[in-house]
Amino acid sequence: MKAKAAVWSCALVLAAAGAAQAAEDSARPKTLSEESKTCLTCHKDINQGMYQQWGANKHYGANVGCYECHKAEKGDKDAMEHNGLTISVIVSPKDCARCHAKEVEEFEGSHHSKAGQIMGSLDNTLAEVVEGNKGMKTQAFPNGVSAAAVNGCWQCHGNVVQVLPGGKLDPATWPNSGIGRINPDGSEGSCAACHSRHNFSAAQARNPENCGKCHMGPDHPQIEIYNESKHGIAFYANKDKMNLNSAKWIVGEDYSAAPTCATCHMSATKDMPTNHNVGLRIKWNNRPAISKETHTVDAGWGLESAKITGDERRANMKKVCISCHNVNFTDNFFVQYEELMKLYHEKFAKPGIALYDAATKVLKAVKGKEYVQFGQAIDFTWYEIWHHEGRRARHGAAMMAPDYTHWHGTYEVAKHWAAKYIPELKEVIEMGKASANKEAVTAAEELEQLLTETLESDNHKWMLGKEDQADKAERAKRAEEFKAKYAK
Structure with a gap:
């Protein structure tokens, strides 16, 4: 029965794909439009790279040219007159939806589409104030904007594209292919973030490096983690067997050598079609200090996908896993992953947040109006513990990269907790107690009590020399056995 159900499910997927393909075929232009031919008279010479890329992709074979993508209406905010045609420089998801409606609808319902709304986050505050200044002045930003935000945050997350008179785009906001770019037509996102213009290659989008433009670095090193993992090792050893074009x-059918980011997060399986909402197979969002189920985060953005629970998303991901692994392997992997999350949350994140909030209360009472976040070392210490190291530990476990889980993750968390965070908390306590402000003294005493309770807990009493003696003796015995082996 299971075999029959699998065949029937696969047939439904293929039938739906066939129907969509038939509809797409019927909508294709029979010949290249006169407007696009006009564009090519110049651009094939002055933009040879674009011309060659377009000529090598499926758009060319489908008679979809420059004008079909760049055409605009005279009333459009970013419309401009160009050699007798009304066009827009930006091709937005709304434009792509003329032919790719399903893909755009899925993308617009994803967390990716909201990435441009980072502007009020703590990360962007760092880029604007701590790292940057208002030295970059443009027509759209006469009072200035931070070049650190423009060249850093906005290029991955996207930004609000500002249109100047005549349809030109402000240099602070363009060029930009951020995944959550907010376009002049009101649409969110950039299809070219993954499908680079003007080739728009599906094969390129399926390569892990494509995601690595943004998903890399100290706070979310997914590409580095993937490269270290068994999945990444298998991909680079067998890239010629991946059938990327x-x-x-379909994984397990068109290829089986290795998965890429796309395989696990959005590409087709034998019983699931491709979906451009990359969060529908992810149960946990590991961005916050304490992980949240992804559907609850989607609810905060008002996304329809909030109706799809974390357990449903986990079930979707397991369908991908069992394309290559057995059920026992898959189930056990998720146990390992969530136990690592639990360790990080219980030992560091939850007490860390409570201690930071209590320390901040002391600092605000002592400094008054002079208090600013990131104005003291403890702000950076706690931020990096959860935002960088805690994320690395969780992401590493989620993608089976042990070195990132341990040495770049939990080790860094523990080191900075013991060697920096606890000593800095003690300094804040002393600062508060020495203050003439009674509110600061009271807050410092509360912080001291909380720190004492934290250090006396089973997770941290080792720092006070109070580790369980039986555990300590067992570890000492193993240490002696280890030394004896190396002494031979």
Whole structure:
């Protein structure tokens, strides 16, 4: 029965794909439009790279040219007159939806589409104030904007594209292919963030490096983690077997050598179609100090996908896993992953947040109006513990990269907790107690009590020399056995 159900499910997926393909075929232009031919008279010479890229992709074969993508209406905010045609420089998801409606609808319902709304986050505050200044002045930003935000945050997350008179785009906001770019037509996102213009290659989007433009670095090193993992090792050893140019690219059918980011997060399986909402197979969002179930985060953004629970998303991901692994392997992996999350949350994140909030209360009472976040070392210490090291530990476990889980993750968390965070908390306590402000003294005493309770807990009493003696003796015995082996 299971075999029959699998065949029937696969048939439904292929039938739906066939129907969509038939609809797409019927909508294709029969010939290249006169407007696009006009564009090419110049651009094939002055933009040879673009011309060659377009000529090598499926748009060319489908008679979809420059004008079909760049055409605009005279009333459009970013419309401009160009050699007798009304066009827009930006091709937004709304434009792509003329032909790719399903893909755009899925993307617009994803967390990716909201990435441009980072502007009020703590990360952007760092780029604007701590790292930057208002030295970059443009027509759209006469009072200045931070070049650190423009060249850093906005290029991955996106930004609000500002249109100047005549349809030109402000240099602070363009060029930009951030995944959550907010376009002049009101749409969110950039299809070119993954499908680089003007080739728009599906094969390129399926390569892990494509995601690595943004998903890398100290706070979310997914590409580095992938490269270290068994999945990444298998991919680079067998790239010639990946069939990346396949039209349907179903794991276990068109390829089986290795998965890429796309395989796990959005590409087709034998019983699931491709979906451009990359969060529908992710149960946990590891961005916050304490992980949240992804559907609850989607609810905060008002996304329809909030209706799809974390357990449903986990079930979707397991369908991908069992394309290559057995059920026992898959189930056990998720146990390991969530136990690592639990360790990080209980030992560091939850007490760390409570201690930081209590320390901040002391600092605000002592400094008054002079208090600013990131104005003291403890702000950076706690931020890096959860935002960098805690994330690395969780992401590493989620993607089976042990070195990132341990040495770049939990080790860094523990080192900075013991060697920096606890000593800095003690300094804040002393600062508060020495203050003439009674509110600061009271807050410092509360922080001291909380720190004492934290250090006396089973997770941290080792720092006070109070580790369980039986555990300590067992570890000492193993240490002696280890030394004896190396002494031979």
